[in-house]
Amino acid sequence: MKRDLKDIRDVGDLPGQAPIKWRGSPGLWALLGGLAAVAWPPLILTLPLMPPSQISFGFDMDWRLQVLIAGVIAVPLGMYMLARERERSGSPSTRLGVIWRFLLYGGLLAAVLQILTALVMMGLRWVEAGALAQSLGAAETTLLIYGVAGLPLAMLIGLSYALWAGLCVALIAFTPKPPPVRPRAGLLGETEGV
Secondary structure, eight states: OOOOGGGOOSGGGSTTOSBEEEOSSHHHHHHHHHHHHHOOHHHHHHHHHSOOSOOSSSTTSOHHHHHHHHHHHHHHHHHHHHHHHHHHHOOOOBHHHHHHHHHHHHHHHHHHHHHHHHHHHHHHHHHHOSSHHHHHHHHHHHIIIIIIIHHHHHHHHHHHHHHHHHHHIIIIIEEEOOOOOOOOTTSTTOOSOO
């Protein structure tokens, strides 16, 4: 099904702009969409190929496990927020809107988690340092590593994961809504002048 640019007359003709509704029984399809969203391929494929060296919970844990844990918590929470927003206001009403919600909240979550990590690590280094000058140096180094260098990388990973999650939820949990049927005069039992 090939479209020419001449066929696009308004925004509704662009891909992802069709109105959507929850697919079939929302609980089952939402669960399948959430499971697919959590299973981000770079994590799932690399964990068996390169087993994590550190699996104990903490800051030394393998970053892939940390991202997977964040995804297991964030995807259902994001789907819950999405369902509440759809009940309250009816938006997002398109697949593109669902993807954009996941990108926005996923990017914000990645940035907030990386900033919290940088601040906690800075506090730990501050406590470990003996003298004031040593603690200032440790704080500067920690902020450079976890804040300046780590934030763009965390944002890149967070946005990639959020894009995958948004696509999975939008394509699996939702289906296009059929266009409304408008009754025409003389059809469906309507008669004029009887």
